[in-house]
Amino acid sequence: MEKVKVIQMGIGTVGQAATRSLVGKKGLDIVGALDMDKERVGKDLGEVAGLGKKLGIIVTDDADSLFSKTYADVVIHITCTYLHEAYPQIIKPIQQGMNVISATEALGNPYVSDPGLAARLEKLCKKHGVTVLGSGLSPGFTSDYLILALTAACSELRSIRYKRLSDVSAYLGGTVGRHFGLGLSPEEFKKGVEEGEIIGHIGFVEGVQTIADRLGWQLDEIKRGMEPVHDEKGQFVSTRTIVRGIKDGEVKIELDLEAFIDPKMETMDRIIIDGVPPIDMVIKPVIPSVPATANALVNAIPHVINAEPGLMTPGDLPLVFALENDLRLFLK
Amino acid sequence: MEKVKVIQMGIGTVGQAATRSLVGKKGLDIVGALDMDKERVGKDLGEVAGLGKKLGIIVTDDADSLFSKTYADVVIHITCTYLHEAYPQIIKPIQQGMNVISATEALGNPYVSDPGLAARLEKLCKKHGVTVLGSGLSPGFTSDYLILALTAACSELRSIRYKRLSDVSAYLGGTVGRHFGLGLSPEEFKKGVEEGEIIGHIGFVEGVQTIADRLGWQLDEIKRGMEPVHDEKGQFVSTRTIVRGIKDGEVKIELDLEAFIDPKMETMDRIIIDGVPPIDMVIKPVIPSVPATANALVNAIPHVINAEPGLMTPGDLPLVFALENDLRLFLK
Numbered sequence: 001m002e003k004v005k006v007i008q009m010g011i012g013t014v015g016q017a018a019t020r021s022l023v024g025k026k027g028l029d030i031v032g033a034l035d036m037d038k039e040r041v042g043k044d045l046g047e048v049a050g051l052g053k054k055l056g057i058i059v060t061d062d063a064d065s066l067f068s069k070t071y072a073d074v075v076i077h078i079t080c081t082y083l084h085e086a087y088p089q090i091i092k093p094i095q096q097g098m099n100v101i102s103a104t105e106a107l108g109n110p111y112v113s114d115p116g117l118a119a120r121l122e123k124l125c126k127k128h129g130v131t132v133l134g135s136g137l138s139p140g141f142t143s144d145y146l147i148l149a150l151t152a153a154c155s156e157l158r159s160i161r162y163k164r165l166s167d168v169s170a171y172l173g174g175t176v177g178r179h180f181g182l183g184l185s186p187e188e189f190k191k192g193v194e195e196g197e198i199i200g201h202i203g204f205v206e207g208v209q210t211i212a213d214r215l216g217w218q219l220d221e222i223k224r225g226m227e228p229v230h231d232e233k234g235q236f237v238s239t240r241t242i243v244r245g246i247k248d249g250e251v252k253i254e255l256d257l258e259a260f261i262d263p264k265m266e267t268m269d270r271i272i273i274d275g276v277p278p279i280d281m282v283i284k285p286v287i288p289s290v291p292a293t294a295n296a297l298v299n300a301i302p303h304v305i306n307a308e309p310g311l312m313t314p315g316d317l318p319l320v321f322a323l324e325n326d327l328r329l330f331l332k
Numbered sequence: 333m334e335k336v337k338v339i340q341m342g343i344g345t346v347g348q349a350a351t352r353s354l355v356g357k358k359g360l361d362i363v364g365a366l367d368m369d370k371e372r373v374g375k376d377l378g379e380v381a382g383l384g385k386k387l388g389i390i391v392t393d394d395a396d397s398l399f400s401k402t403y404a405d406v407v408i409h410i411t412c413t414y415l416h417e418a419y420p421q422i423i424k425p426i427q428q429g430m431n432v433i434s435a436t437e438a439l440g441n442p443y444v445s446d447p448g449l450a451a452r453l454e455k456l457c458k459k460h461g462v463t464v465l466g467s468g469l470s471p472g473f474t475s476d477y478l479i480l481a482l483t484a485a486c487s488e489l490r491s492i493r494y495k496r497l498s499d500v501s502a503y504l505g506g507t508v509g510r511h512f513g514l515g516l517s518p519e520e521f522k523k524g525v526e527e528g529e530i531i532g533h534i535g536f537v538e539g540v541q542t543i544a545d546r547l548g549w550q551l552d553e554i555k556r557g558m559e560p561v562h563d564e565k566g567q568f569v570s571t572r573t574i575v576r577g578i579k580d581g582e583v584k585i586e587l588d589l590e591a592f593i594d595p596k597m598e599t600m601d602r603i604i605i606d607g608v609p610p611i612d613m614v615i616k617p618v619i620p621s622v623p624a625t626a627n628a629l630v631n632a633i634p635h636v637i638n639a640e641p642g643l644m645t646p647g648d649l650p651l652v653f654a655l656e657n658d659l660r661l662f663l664k
Binding site: 214288295 | 352353356469473477478480481482483484485486487488489546547548549607608609611612613614615616617619620623624626627628630631632647649650651652653654655656657658661
């Protein structure tokens with residue numbers, strides 16, 4: 001059987017981690033790499049990803065040329081957060097019959113944020129016989145897939161809570177830092193929210209919907225809150241993003257991220273399931289987002305190739321595991 | 333679509349928990365119950381399971397009559413530990429075209445303990461178009477399925493360790509208590525092992541193989557150890573069952589259960605994955621074995637109906653989740 005061919009779209013921090021994950025896999029070839037950053041274009045992908053060796057793949061910024069000349073079974077797409085940003089980028093590979101696994105948070109459950117565009121995308125997938133999965137760490141792992149996996153031991157579920165405490169000092173000054181409004185005063189934060197610069201964590205609304213879909217919980221509403229925490233002196237402590245799925249006035253699902261700037265603070269992922277039996281799971285320290293996002297995307301490759309054409313959420317996945325073995329063994 | 337029909341085989345402590353789990357499910361009917369205990373035969377299943385209401389299903393001890401007269405899509409089998417015990421019990425429903433989900437620990441990966449009998453069973457499954465899955469808490473959840481699910485965020489796996497600290501005071505005097513040699517002096521324990529009465533936890537060898545199969549790790553050997561821990565005064569503290577999967581002299585997978593008698597001791601399930609990123613997961617208190625075993629079996633129902641005919645291990649499952657929704661929605 002031929003090796004599985006992969007094109008990488010977006011070679012930023014997470015994309016570079018995805019390259020490192022991909023090169024360790026058996027039964028897989030990277031056949032193309034696309035990025036818009038002038039610093040990366042024209043360089044070898046191995047060099048850009050810090051591998052210390054060349055991969056013989058030159059990073060290009062010419063999407064039309066790449067997708068018309070090079071076929072891949074799967075495109076790993078790591079460029080943006082929202083569906084309207086991702087859509088024009090991924091229609092090209094879809095039209096060429098390529099499956100897409102994307103870190104675009106809105107693709108974690110695309111019908112939530114833009115049902116119209118999601119329906120168009122679904123139709124396009126079916127027309128071209130391909131599958132599009134949105135995955136990563138959150139959505140994709142801790143805030144949906146792992147929660148659902150834990151409920152396998154439960155019955156009579158009453159509620160689900162997920163709390164992530166994460167130090168994001170490393171993102172100060174960068175895009176993620178701006179999205180979280182890190183270090184800002186209450187006034188600066190308020191202004192940033194009004195201007196649409198500060199958005200907090202995107203993906204929890206999608207996660208709540210994915211869990212509710214699988215458990216058959218008809219939620220009355222999904223409420224999203226995003227606010228800074230300041231100490232009594234007005235010093236920035238953290239940014240919290242809390243999303244709650246509510247039914248009959250009760251919080252059935254709560255996903256809560258506290259992103260703070262303090263490398264000495266304890267970090268963790270915690271999942272609390274109120275059911276029979278109850279489960280209280282803690283991962284300490286927190287699962288780091290960059291490698292986990294990259295691996296969740298890469299480890300899904302055979303399962304997305306196997307899937308029926310259409311849109312897929314992390315709740316639709318089979319049991320995903322690290323691809324230590326030749327991934328062609330897992331193709332149907 | 334008709335409701336899914338289930339027969340229960342074995343209505344002991346875990347079987348009764350399975351009844352309680354089954355009655356809460358939508359799209360499912362219990363159509364038969366079998367048990368050999370004279371205290372249970374002739375009584376209503378609801379009464380035996382402590383439901384406080386009748387289910388209209390009378391527990392019978394006549395397997396031939398039950399399986400020839402009553403069809404079920406799935407038989408939930410909770411009666412024994414070893415494959416040679418389970419085999420003569422489950423061939424009857426298999427020959428009638430019924431799928432089997434079993435708590436028999438050896439069925440968690442039946443080729444490990446008895447490849448000859450496993451091959452005969454597999455052939456029988458294929459002939460009659462049915463699937464047999466061995467599942468439960470361990471094998472079935474903490475010591476294989478959940479470990480694999482966690483590796484979805486990882487690459488470059490080096491080793492996997494699972495440690496369960498569990499208070500088993502409740503089992504003192506019963507079958508499980510005898511299997512663990514609870515409370516015995518060093519001499520009594522030694523004698524019990526020689527006589528085959530003390531066996532420790534069965535299912536870890538199967539779990540190690542299931543993990544190794546999925547990760548493509550060709551183990552050189554699987555070593556099993558089982559011994560009591562006594563304090564300096566010779567007082568019984570606990571029984572440890574440790575199984576290690578070894579490759580090139582290195583422990584790649586270690587599953588370790590310490591079963592002690594002390595309701596005040598801290599209990600936990602811990603999974604440590606050495607990979608990129610590393611993951612250190614703790615569930616505290618320990619997931620209780622009775623409801624978790626029952627739920628893991630019941631929640632697998634639609635996935636076993638969907639599966640190709642043959643033997644199935646917990647590593648072959650799709651993402652299993654609590655069946656809060658009508659389970660017919662998950663049938664292909």
